[in-house]
Amino acid sequence: MSALLEVLAVGKRFGGIEALSGVSFTIARGEIYGLIGPNGAGKTTFFNLLTGVYRADSGSFRFDGKPLNVKAPHQVAAAGIARTFQNIRLFANMSALENVMVGRHVRTRAGIFGAILRSAATRAEEAAIHARAWALLDYVGLAARGNEVAHNLSYGDQRRLEIARALATEPKLLALDEPVAGMNATETATLRTLLERIQGDGTTILLIEHDMKLVMGLCDRILVLDYGRKIAEGTPALVRSDAAVIEAYLGGELA
Amino acid sequence: MADKLKTYPALRWAGLALIACALIALPFVLATAGTTWVRVTNLAILFALLALGLNIVVGFAGLLDLGYIAFYGVGAYAYALLASPQFNLHLPFWIILPIGALAACVFGVLLGAPTLKLRGDYLAIVTLGFGEIVRIFFNNLSQPVNITNGPQGISRIDPMRIGDFSFSQSEVILGLNFSGPIKYYYLLLLVLLVAIVVNLRLENSRIGRAWQAIREDEVAAQAMGINTTHVKLLAFGMGASFGGIAGGMFAAIQGFISPESFVLVESVMVLSMVVLGGMGNIWGVIVGALLLSFVPELLRHTVDPMQRYLFGHLIIEPEVIRMLLFGLALMLMMLFRPAGLWPSKVRKRELTDE
Numbered sequence: 001m002s003a004l005l006e007v008l009a010v011g012k013r014f015g016g017i018e019a020l021s022g023v024s025f026t027i028a029r030g031e032i033y034g035l036i037g038p039n040g041a042g043k044t045t046f047f048n049l050l051t052g053v054y055r056a057d058s059g060s061f062r063f064d065g066k067p068l069n070v071k072a073p074h075q076v077a078a079a080g081i082a083r084t085f086q087n088i089r090l091f092a093n094m095s096a097l098e099n100v101m102v103g104r105h106v107r108t109r110a111g112i113f114g115a116i117l118r119s120a121a122t123r124a125e126e127a128a129i130h131a132r133a134w135a136l137l138d139y140v141g142l143a144a145r146g147n148e149v150a151h152n153l154s155y156g157d158q159r160r161l162e163i164a165r166a167l168a169t170e171p172k173l174l175a176l177d178e179p180v181a182g183m184n185a186t187e188t189a190t191l192r193t194l195l196e197r198i199q200g201d202g203t204t205i206l207l208i209e210h211d212m213k214l215v216m217g218l219c220d221r222i223l224v225l226d227y228g229r230k231i232a233e234g235t236p237a238l239v240r241s242d243a244a245v246i247e248a249y250l251g252g253e254l255a
Numbered sequence: 256m257a258d259k260l261k262t263y264p265a266l267r268w269a270g271l272a273l274i275a276c277a278l279i280a281l282p283f284v285l286a287t288a289g290t291t292w293v294r295v296t297n298l299a300i301l302f303a304l305l306a307l308g309l310n311i312v313v314g315f316a317g318l319l320d321l322g323y324i325a326f327y328g329v330g331a332y333a334y335a336l337l338a339s340p341q342f343n344l345h346l347p348f349w350i351i352l353p354i355g356a357l358a359a360c361v362f363g364v365l366l367g368a369p370t371l372k373l374r375g376d377y378l379a380i381v382t383l384g385f386g387e388i389v390r391i392f393f394n395n396l397s398q399p400v401n402i403t404n405g406p407q408g409i410s411r412i413d414p415m416r417i418g419d420f421s422f423s424q425s426e427v428i429l430g431l432n433f434s435g436p437i438k439y440y441y442l443l444l445l446v447l448l449v450a451i452v453v454n455l456r457l458e459n460s461r462i463g464r465a466w467q468a469i470r471e472d473e474v475a476a477q478a479m480g481i482n483t484t485h486v487k488l489l490a491f492g493m494g495a496s497f498g499g500i501a502g503g504m505f506a507a508i509q510g511f512i513s514p515e516s517f518v519l520v521e522s523v524m525v526l527s528m529v530v531l532g533g534m535g536n537i538w539g540v541i542v543g544a545l546l547l548s549f550v551p552e553l554l555r556h557t558v559d560p561m562q563r564y565l566f567g568h569l570i571i572e573p574e575v576i577r578m579l580l581f582g583l584a585l586m587l588m589m590l591f592r593p594a595g596l597w598p599s600k601v602r603k604r605e606l607t608d609e
Binding site for chain 1 (some may be wrong): 421423453456465467468472477480482484489
């Protein structure tokens with residue numbers, strides 16, 4: 001399997017605190033890669049570095065065979081990385097369909113003059129955006145809720161809508177920040193099926209998650225961070241039996 | 256009602272035809288009450304144009320702009336300088352109006368660029384300052400080189416003209432007396448129509464959705480690959496262009512402009528039209544502009560005679576009553592219809608849920 005994302009000795013400091021120190025790993029194409037660690041381990045910092053919210057002090061990223069030089073967050077989506085947010089950030093007052101349509105922005109072109117003149121090309125593009133958005137809503141199981149306002153959707157549906165919106169950007173890597181946080185068992189199971197399906201359709205997934213059952217059952221490989229350092233990496237079975245990991249978690253959740 | 260219109264498209268066309276007839280007949284009806292009323296209508300349409308432009312910035316993209324009238328001023332001065340004895344230039348209006356729109360657009364981007372990171376109150380203050388700076392420039396650019404003629408303003412501005420057809424002269428066509436204001440009325444109506452179509456199309460477009468997205472959640476919009484810098488500047492530029500065109504037409508219709516016409520109160524007025532009518536909804540914004548343009552005029556013509564009739568002399572100045580009612584209307588609006596008289600669906604959700 002070839003590498004999709006290569007993380008090369010990435011480090012980030014906040015004042016005197018080293019949030020992330022020289023972390024390196026590789027995510028292969030087509031896998032579900034888990035990123036876990038106790039609170040404050042640097043998971044979210046890493047996520048923010050990858051998605052251009054912060055800039056790394058040291059190290060670099062290579063994505064899809066090219067160096068990933070992100071100067072602004074919006075360039076990340078163009079490069080092929082889509083993300084969801086830990087605390088859901090939908091366009092709350094727009095309909096579910098419109099949310100997904102916004103996701104098509106980065107893969108479409110119509111500008112201001114196209115919109116005003118409504119040329120044949122623009123109309124065709126609009127129709128395509130519409131069709132694709134409906135298809136994606138159907139894909140995540142929200143076809144019946146397309147015209148509902150996003151913030152009226154149930155919590156689980158909002159999570160899935162966020163994933164549909166992210167998928168609309170045609171990502172090569174889908175980065176999910178605690179997608180099942182706050183979900184009940186049924187919703188988690190549904191989401192797990194969805195993630196497996198997304199992987200099956202060829203999208204690589206980076207998963208930050210606290211739900212150990214989900215991470216251990218779903219991920220192909222897992223990276224464990226603790227105090228900004230990589231303490232273990234490998235298959236769920238390997239990570240589960242790693243002494244450093246058990247110590248970091250005090251044997252709690254992993255036992 | 257809406258369902259009925261969908262099932263009977265003929266009904267819809269009949270309705271549109273009726274509205275069209277009414278709009279075409281309107282100036283002649285108004286003219287019977289006095290040409291002043293046609294002029295008032297023309298000004299109302301100009302304000303509707305301004306409100307539509309500001310609606311792009313405030314309503315669609317959610318960027319509070321308190322200096323919007325500056326773009327109206329830029330358009331007006333562009334027209335005045337290129338079609339008056341000031342520099343002895345007399346270019347035709349179809350060349351100047353696009354120039355004015357472009358100049359206003361440039362100023363829009365100039366204002367937009369340094370304020371990209373600002374939001375809410377801070378953005379409002381900077382835009383307010385910008386509006387004042389532009390006006391002060393108009394006021395003082397008479398020295399050392401006389402460009403704007405300072406506070407005296409520029410007079411004898413050319414009316415709009417196509418060949419021998421002048422929009423300012425009266426003419427009898429088919430037995431009907433087409434006065435200057437009536438001719439301008441039709442021109443303004445046409446421009447307004449175009450502006451409405453442009454607004455509607457922008458709203459339901461890729462860019463329109465991007466504006467809505469940054470208004471809702473800028474961080475999420477960026478994560479979706481929306482270049483917020485670019486999209487915000489587009490909003491400022493587009494909104495300003497509308498102001499520029501309206502300003503150019505204002506200069507031509509009035510024949511005289513001075514910095515006095517572009518004071519802060521005017522910005523506030525246009526913003527009130529947008530807010531009162533219903534931010535983000537094109538029809539609401541137009542209703543707001545017409546209301547705030549006509550009601551004061553109606554008051555001016557009723558309050559004075561009514562007081563004289565009732566009390567024999569004037570007790571309260573019409574202007575005072577106007578501001579009183581205006582303030583009262585705004586307060587009642589904020590209490591009972593915070594999203595405006597005719598809000599957009601999305602804006603209504605935003606403003607009523609919290």
